[in-house]
Amino acid sequence: MRNPQRxxxxxxxxxxxxxxVIALPVGLVVIIIISKGLPAINWQFLSDIPRQGMRSxxxxxxxxxxxxxxxxxxxxxxxxxxxxxxxxxxxxxxNMLTRVIKLAIVNxxxxxxxxxxxxxxxxxxxxxxxxxxxxxxSLTLGIMILPxxxxxxxxxxxxxxxxxxxxSYSLGASKWQTIRHTVLPNAIPGILTGTILGLGRAAxxxxxxxxxxxxxxxxxxxxSIFDQAMALPYHLYVIxxxxxxxxxxxxxxxxxxxxxxxxxxxxxxxxxxxxxRKRKKW
Amino acid sequence: MVKFNxxxxxxxxxxxHSIKELRMEIYANEILSVIGPANSGKTTFLRMLNRLNExxxxxxxxxxxxxxxxxxxxxxxxxLRKKIGMVFALPLxxxxxxxxxxxxxxxxxxxxxxxxxEDIVEKALQEAYLWxxxxxxxxxxxxxxxxxQQQRLCIARTLAVEPEVILFDEPCSGLDPISTAKVEEAMxxxxxxxxxxxxxxxxxxxxxxxxxxxxxLSGELVEIDKTEKIFTMPSETRTDEYIRGKFG
Numbered sequence: 060m061r062n063p064q065r066x067x068x069x070x071x072x073x074x075x076x077x078x079x080v081i082a083l084p085v086g087l088v089v090i091i092i093i094s095k096g097l098p099a100i101n102w103q104f105l106s107d108i109p110r111q112g113m114r115s116x117x118x119x120x121x122x123x124x125x126x127x128x129x130x131x132x133x134x135x136x137x138x139x140x141x142x143x144x145x146x147x148x149x150x151x152x153x154n155m156l157t158r159v160i161k162l163a164i165v166n167x168x169x170x171x172x173x174x175x176x177x178x179x180x181x182x183x184x185x186x187x188x189x190x191x192x193x194x195x196x197s198l199t200l201g202i203m204i205l206p207x208x209x210x211x212x213x214x215x216x217x218x219x220x221x222x223x224x225x226x227s228y229s230l231g232a233s234k235w236q237t238i239r240h241t242v243l244p245n246a247i248p249g250i251l252t253g254t255i256l257g258l259g260r261a262a263x264x265x266x267x268x269x270x271x272x273x274x275x276x277x278x279x280x281x282x283s284i285f286d287q288a289m290a291l292p293y294h295l296y297v298i299x300x301x302x303x304x305x306x307x308x309x310x311x312x313x314x315x316x317x318x319x320x321x322x323x324x325x326x327x328x329x330x331x332x333x334x335x336r337k338r339k340k341w
Numbered sequence: 342m343v344k345f346n347x348x349x350x351x352x353x354x355x356x357x358h359s360i361k362e363l364r365m366e367i368y369a370n371e372i373l374s375v376i377g378p379a380n381s382g383k384t385t386f387l388r389m390l391n392r393l394n395e396x397x398x399x400x401x402x403x404x405x406x407x408x409x410x411x412x413x414x415x416x417x418x419x420x421l422r423k424k425i426g427m428v429f430a431l432p433l434x435x436x437x438x439x440x441x442x443x444x445x446x447x448x449x450x451x452x453x454x455x456x457x458x459e460d461i462v463e464k465a466l467q468e469a470y471l472w473x474x475x476x477x478x479x480x481x482x483x484x485x486x487x488x489x490q491q492q493r494l495c496i497a498r499t500l501a502v503e504p505e506v507i508l509f510d511e512p513c514s515g516l517d518p519i520s521t522a523k524v525e526e527a528m529x530x531x532x533x534x535x536x537x538x539x540x541x542x543x544x545x546x547x548x549x550x551x552x553x554x555x556x557x558l559s560g561e562l563v564e565i566d567k568t569e570k571i572f573t574m575p576s577e578t579r580t581d582e583y584i585r586g587k588f589g
């Protein structure tokens with residue numbers, strides 16, 4: 060006998076279970092990191108350089124290094140990614156070449172990050188002679204997040220209703236005016252979502268910065284973009300595996316700072332997006 | 342005075358032959374209603390006049406369309422569309438404030454001074470009979486307006502670029518009778534200064550507002566004549582059957 064009510068309950072149970080299975084690990088990770096890392100957090104930890112072979116002191120250079128790298132990556136990747144997305148979704152003719160380029164971009168998003176690291180080493184560090192520097196690292200991270208930004212921006216642009224463009228054209232606006240004043244403003248929330256994803260990825264990756272910028276131990280702030288810098292993910296890797304006898308709370312404290320840093324960056328983007336969403340509704 | 346002169350016009354979208362050997366004239370300061378069942382080519386005809394059809398990738402055409410005795414393809418597209426405005430089937434306000442919606446076209450054509458924009462917006466809203474209803478809330482979102490108000494906003498937005506011709510593509514299809522009456526009233530007043538082409542599914546609307554009426558069927562112009570003549574003694578039986586509701 061079919062019993063719709065029972066089926067409904069069973070379906071509900073499994074759907075809820077699946078959601079729980081996703082939410083639980085995320086919650087656990089956050090709880091563990093906070094509970095083990097919070098005792099390490101104090102003003103000295105955030106503002107001091109690492110001391111005693113990174114077994115005490117702070118992580119300030121690593122925090123600043125990550126901020127520089129992420130900022131550099133976004134400065135490089137967002138304009139290029141956005142322009143490429145506008146070209147691909149608004150101007151490019153639908154031919155073989157465009158389709159190959161689109162496919163290539165989607166696939167680039169799936170390339171392992173260590174491959175980007177090697178690519179950055181070969182191109183920026185060695186060929187362009189930037190050396191291991193913030194510039195090389197930012198460019199490498201930028202290239203890594205380009206496909207994410209392009210894909211998200213393209214989807215955002217294409218989700219702007221076609222009728223808006225027709226209205227704009229019918230009022231005598233040119234193609235560029237239409238894109239600039241009607242399409243782009245309505246695509247900004249989606250573009251920001253892509254940027255948020257890229258940002259989080261750039262802040263958290265270790266492999267791309269391993270060969271291009273990251274310093275094992277550098278107890279000072281970089282003076283120019285041609286200097287090496289410490290970075291949180293690499294520092295975390297170093298104190299977890301390369302340096303013996305590091306207090307557990309310092310490791311978790313570093314992880315917590317990285318987590319909060321990424322969340323803060325995301326929060327800024329989410330707030331901007333919220334402002335735009337509130338204004339634009341259709 | 343002849344505003345549009347169309348000769349031997351054929352339009353295809355891919356394999357589909359949408360307009361067949363069209364020949365007609367549109368006079369200045371008249372309201373021309375275009376009626377016909379779905380897929381009869383009315384909208385394609387309308388979108389030919391301001392060259393919106395060519396946005397479709399599979400569009401191709403043959404024949405001649407003249408605006409003020411000049412081939413429309415010798416015009417700059419933007420300049421042509423500025424002269425030939427369009428109001429779409431559904432109210433399509435842009436996601437901007439009421440003011441910015443109306444000012445959009447003027448801004449695109451380089452008007453920057455605030456005072457001048459304000460004058461343009463007020464004049465356009467008054468011509469569309471919307472000013473009194475919205476003058477106190479010009480900064481609010483256009484989506485806050487009712488459907489009928491939104492459609493009159495779209496008319497105002499079209500008027501703000503000071504066109505010579507306004508194309509209406511079933512402008513009342515989503516509106517209630519009272520809003521429809523207001524839009525129709527606006528159209529009759531606009532006739533004094535503009536040439537109006539009205540595509541409509543509503544035969545009664547064509548009878549109410551049109552000076553002349555054209556009947557399209559399967560991409561062909563069956564008949565075009567004075568509205569009274571079309572609705573009292575059409576020369577074609579197909580026209581007669583359509584307006585009396587035998588098909589369509």
